[in-house]
Amino acid sequence: MSGFKVAVVGATGNVGREMLAILAERRFPVSEVVALASSQSIGREVSFGDKTLKCKALENYDFSGTDICLMSAGGAVAKEWSPRIGAQGCVVIDNSSAWRMDPDVPLVVPEVNAEAAKTFSRKYIIANPNCSTAQLVVALKPLHERARIKRVVVATYQSVSGAGKEAMDELFQQTRAVFVSDPVEPKKFPKRIAFNLIPHIDVFMDDGSTKEEWKMVAETKKILDPRIKLTATCVRVPVFISHSEAVNVEFESPLSADEAREILREAPGCLVIDRREPGGYITPHEAAGEDATYISRIRDDPTVDNGINMWVVSDNLRKGAALNAIQIAEVLADRGWLKPKPTGA
Numbered sequence: 062m063s064g065f066k067v068a069v070v071g072a073t074g075n076v077g078r079e080m081l082a083i084l085a086e087r088r089f090p091v092s093e094v095v096a097l098a099s100s101q102s103i104g105r106e107v108s109f110g111d112k113t114l115k116c117k118a119l120e121n122y123d124f125s126g127t128d129i130c131l132m133s134a135g136g137a138v139a140k141e142w143s144p145r146i147g148a149q150g151c152v153v154i155d156n157s158s159a160w161r162m163d164p165d166v167p168l169v170v171p172e173v174n175a176e177a178a179k180t181f182s183r184k185y186i187i188a189n190p191n192c193s194t195a196q197l198v199v200a201l202k203p204l205h206e207r208a209r210i211k212r213v214v215v216a217t218y219q220s221v222s223g224a225g226k227e228a229m230d231e232l233f234q235q236t237r238a239v240f241v242s243d244p245v246e247p248k249k250f251p252k253r254i255a256f257n258l259i260p261h262i263d264v265f266m267d268d269g270s271t272k273e274e275w276k277m278v279a280e281t282k283k284i285l286d287p288r289i290k291l292t293a294t295c296v297r298v299p300v301f302i303s304h305s306e307a308v309n310v311e312f313e314s315p316l317s318a319d320e321a322r323e324i325l326r327e328a329p330g331c332l333v334i335d336r337r338e339p340g341g342y343i344t345p346h347e348a349a350g351e352d353a354t355y356i357s358r359i360r361d362d363p364t365v366d367n368g369i370n371m372w373v374v375s376d377n378l379r380k381g382a383a384l385n386a387i388q389i390a391e392v393l394a395d396r397g398w399l400k401p402k403p404t405g406a
C-alpha cells in the first residue's frame with residue numbers, strides 16, 4: 062500500500078509527541094509526516110522514529126494534500142480547525158472533547174466499535190474518547206457481550222499528564238518545593254497536587270458532578286451501549302503517567318469473577334495480571350509506556366446479584382489518547398475506508 066501523508070497537530074505536546082513515537086513504532090504506512098503546533102513553536106524540533114522534524118504553524122498549513130490529521134491541541138483549536146481541515150478531504154482524528162457527542166461524528170475505540178469509524182465521511186472528523194473512558198470500555202466490552210452490564214460504579218485515580226505538559230511540570234515543581242521548604246503554588250490545578258489528591262477534574266456541572274465524570278457516562282453510552290447506567294467519581298492523583306480505575310460492575314446475567322478473568326484474558330487490548338499475593342497486580346508506574354489495558358484484583362461483589370469488582374490501569378497518553386487515535390487510522394487504512402490522495406493533489 063502506498064503511504065498516507067499524516068499531519069500531527071499539537072506535536073510539541075504530551076499526546077502529540079506520543080503520537081509521533083507510536084506512528085514510527087507501529088510502522089503506520091506514511092509517505093510523509095508533518096509536525097504542526099502553534100506559531101510560537103515554528104522551527105522547534107520533535108522526534109519521529111530516528112528522524113527529526115521541524116514544527117510548522119497550524120495556521121499557515123494547507124491540508125489539501127494531507128490524508129490524516131491527528132489532532133491533540135485542545136478543544137478550542139479542534140472546534141475551529143477540524144471542520145476546515147475536514148472540508149479539504151483530510152480526516153481529522155481529534156483527541157479533545159469538542160466533537161465527541163456530535164451525532165455526525167463517530168466516537169471510536171477500535172476494540173469496541175471499530176465499525177463506527179466508517180461513518181467518518183459525514184464530517185471527515187472522528188473523535189477519540191476521554192482517556193478514562195477509553196480504558197474502561199476496553200475492559201467492559203467483552204464482559205457486556207457475555208452477561209449484559211446493568212450498572213457501573215467507577216472511581217478514577219488520574220495522573221497529571223492527563224492535564225498536559227504544564228501539569229506534569231507543576232507536580233514536579235511542587236514536589237521539589239516541598240522537599241526544599243519553598244512555598245507551594247497551585248497554578249494549573251485548583252489545589253496543591255504534590256503529596257495530595259484532588260476530587261475535581263474539568264468544570265462543575267449543575268448537578269454537582271464534574272464534566273470529567275459526565276464524559277465517562279455519556280461516552281460509555283455512545284461507544285458501548287446507551288442502556289448502561291454509569292456513575293463516576295474522578296480524582297487527580299500525584300502520579301505522572303497512567304490512569305487507574307476501581308470499577309464495580311453489575312450484570313443482568315450471572316457472571317463470576319473467575320469467568321470474568323477468563324473472558325478478559327482473551328479480550329483484545331486487555332492484559333490480566335491478577336495474582337492474590339503482594340505485588341500480584343498492576344500499578345500505574347508499570348503501565349506507563351505500555352499499550353495494554355491492564356486488569357487486576359478481579360473479585361466477586363457479594364453485596365449485589367451478579368456483581369464483580371476490578372482494578373483497571375492503562376497509560377493515558379497511549380491507549381487514552383495517542384495509541385487509540387493511531388489504531389483508528391489503522392482501521393481506516395486496513396479496511397480500505399480511506400485511500401491516500403494521489404500525489405500532487
Ligand SMILES: NC(=O)c1ccc[n+]([C@@H]2O[C@H](COP(=O)([O-])OP(=O)(O)OC[C@H]3O[C@@H](n4cnc5c(N)ncnc54)[C@H](OP(=O)(O)O)[C@@H]3O)[C@@H](O)[C@H]2O)c1
Pocket residue numbers: 070071072073074075076077097098099100101102119120132133134135136138156157158190191192222223224225226227377378381382
Ligand atoms: N493527556 C492526556 O491524557 C489526554 C488524553 C486524551 C485527550 N487529551 C487531549 O489531547 C489534547 C492535548 O493534550 P496534551 O496533554 O498533549 O496537551 P499539552 O501537552 O499541553 O500540548 C498541547 C499542544 O497543543 C498545541 N497548541 C496549543 N495551541 C495551539 C494552536 N493555537 N495551534 C496549534 N497548536 C496549538 C501546543 O503547541 P505549542 O507547544 O506550540 O503551544 C502543544 O503541542 C487536549 O485536547 C487533551 O484534552 C489528552
